[in-house]
Amino acid sequence: MGATKEFFDQFLQFINTADENLAQQLINPAAKFHVPFQADPLQGPKGYLTIIGMMRSGFPDIQWNIEEMITENDRVAVRFTMKGTHKGNFFGVPATEKPIAVAAINFYRLSNNQIIEEVGQPDLLALLTQIGAVPAM
Template sequence: MSNNREHLCARMGRFLEFINSGDETIGKEVVFESAEFHVPFGGPPLKGLGGYMQILGMMRGAYPDIQWSLQEAIVEGDKVVARFAISGTHQGNFLGTPATGKQISSQAFNIYRFANGKIVEERGLPDIFGMFAQIGAIAIPGPPPA
């Protein structure tokens, strides 16, 4: 394993500690002050640690016990492509859907760009469709009747 790969994988491990704990002290270690976070909901990217805390706040408001697990990481230069498993209990409003108490098990595919050991950009693609289906916000049609 190259030094760059080892370094970025270690930084991703620390980032995982941050998102699972919400500890801003750890966040300051891994998020660059002017980092940009592109979210799938549209609009301009969220900026810096405050922007990422908004993302975590939205997710933790809906799923207070949410946890991310890094399943796979591909390192290329200054970028890491990460596949996360996500689990939690829907206990608060999630994008307009009131709490259901249902468990979710989902995933996210995110692309991170690093500079000097910190995240400077993230393009996050959580499986919002799958999360909505699991909490009953949308119906998944079954096979047509025979």
């Protein structure tokens, strides 16, 4: 678990800064990223930077925090909290300046200290509700 924790500490630094050097170091060029808003997976460091760029376009101050992590062999499940301010267009919704605090649960496969696959499950309903795109229940 120690090496996995250290890896995800670096990964957290990467997603919170969009550091291209860390992307190259932590993400395998053939890695696949399955996201709920796109049928085909994104690939490699560039694909992951695309995901981060999409989130940062709507929430330029977005920061992820790891709440919980479970590891088994080459697989890791991570529960994150994403926090930011809606300052840009996101899924067609213009900036509202509203803060968000949204959970995401992502599943990773690692090989040779690099991510080779991720299935991301952000709580998009909560996010869209918090920015007013979906009526609150």
